[in-house]
Amino acid sequence: MALMESLVRVLASEAPRHNITQIKKVKLTVGALTHALPDALRFAFSVLREQPLFAPGAELEIEERKTRCRCRDCGADFAVEGNLGFLCPGCGGFAVDIIQGRELQIDYFEGD
Amino acid sequence: MQIKLGQNLLGANGVIAGEIRRLMEEKGIFLLNLMSSPGAGKTTLLEKTLTALKDRLRLAVIEGDVATTKDAERIARLGISVVQINTHGACHLDAAMVRDVLPAFDLDSLDLLIVENVGNLVCPAEFDLGESMKVVVLSTTEGNDKVLKYPLMFREADALLLNKIDLLPFTDFHLDELADDLGRIHPGLPRFDLSARTGEGMERWIAWLLAQVEGHRRR
Secondary structure (H helix, E strand, O other), X not given: OHHHHHHHHHHHHHHHHOOOOOEEEEEEEEEHHHOOOHHXXXXXXXXXXXXXXXXXXXXXXXXXXXXXXEEOOOOOEEEEHHHOOOOOOOOOOOXXXXXXXXXXXXXXXXXX | OEEEEEEEXXXXXHHXXXXXXXXXXXXXXXXXXXXXXXXXXXXXXXXXXXXXXXXXXXXXXXXXXXXXXXXXXXXXXXXXXXXXXXXXXXXXXXXXXXXXXXXXOOHHHOOEEEEEOOOOOOHHHHXXXXXXXXXXXXXXXXXXOHHHHOHHHHHHOOEEEEEOHHXXXXXXXXXXXXXXXXXXXXXXOOEEEOOOOOOOOHHHXXXXXXXXXXXXXXX
16 A cells, blocks of 8 residues: 555656646556565555546556576576575576566556 | 656655665764564564663664554663654655654764664565665564565565574474575575573674674774
C-alpha cells in the first residue's frame, strides 16, 4: 500500500505537468527481489484509483522481472531461481552483482 | 497520450537517503540500521550494546515502532538520547522519517547513531536510510527458514547477529544449516553468534562494531 501511495504522489505531480487530468493506465516494472507482490499492488491500486486523478476503471500493468546476477570473477550472467542461489553456476564464485530483480519503476502512464 | 517516466518508485527515498549519508559523513557519525523480525531481541541486544559502548562512544538512538513507545523508554532509562518514530502502521522506516528527527540530536557531538528499524524482514531491506551499515538480527527461536525466505534482507546486510544461542538446546535450529544457507545467499557475511540475555558472544560483536565506527571516523 505504501508503494502505491508513493505511486500516486509521483503521478499527482507528473500528470499536471503534461496537462493530463485523468490517468487511464499505469505501467510498472517490478523485480522479483523487491518482494512487492503484483497481486497486492493490483489490490492497492484498485482502492487508490477511486480518486479523481484516475479515470474510472484505470488499468495497472505490471511487468515482472526475474533476478539476474553477473559474476565478477568470470563475467557469467545467470538467472537466480526463486530468489536463491547467489553463487555463480559457472565458476562457483560468490562475488556477484545483482543486475536485474531490484527494479521498482514507473515506466509510463497514459491519460487525457 | 503516453508519458514515459522510467522513474524509480522509491526515487524520492533514495534522494533523501543520499542527503542523510552526506550529512553523516560530514559530521563523522556512523549510522547503523538495525533490523530483524519482531521478537528477535533487537531492543535487548541494543540495550546491552549501548551499555557496553556508552563510556567509549557518544551514542544516540532512533527507535522505529509501529505504535508504541515501549522500546524508546527502555533506551532512555540507560541515559542515552533517544527519539521515537511512530510509523502509524507502516512496516518500515523511510529516509524522510529519519531526516525529520535528526534535528532532535546534537550531531556535532555524536560518534554512533543507531536506528532500530520496525520489526520486519521484508520492507526495511528496500528502504535506504542513508546508513553506514545494515545489521540484521536473527534468533534461534525463529527457525532456520528465515534466510531463504527473506534473501534480500540477508543479502543486503553487512553483518548478521544470531541471537538467543543460549536457547539452542531447546530449539530445532541448526547452525550448520544456517551456514549453508548464508553460503548461498551471502557468502563471507560477518556473523556473530551471541545471547544478549546471558552476554555470551557479546564481546566479539562489540569489539567488531567499535572497530567499524573507529575505521569510519578515520576515513
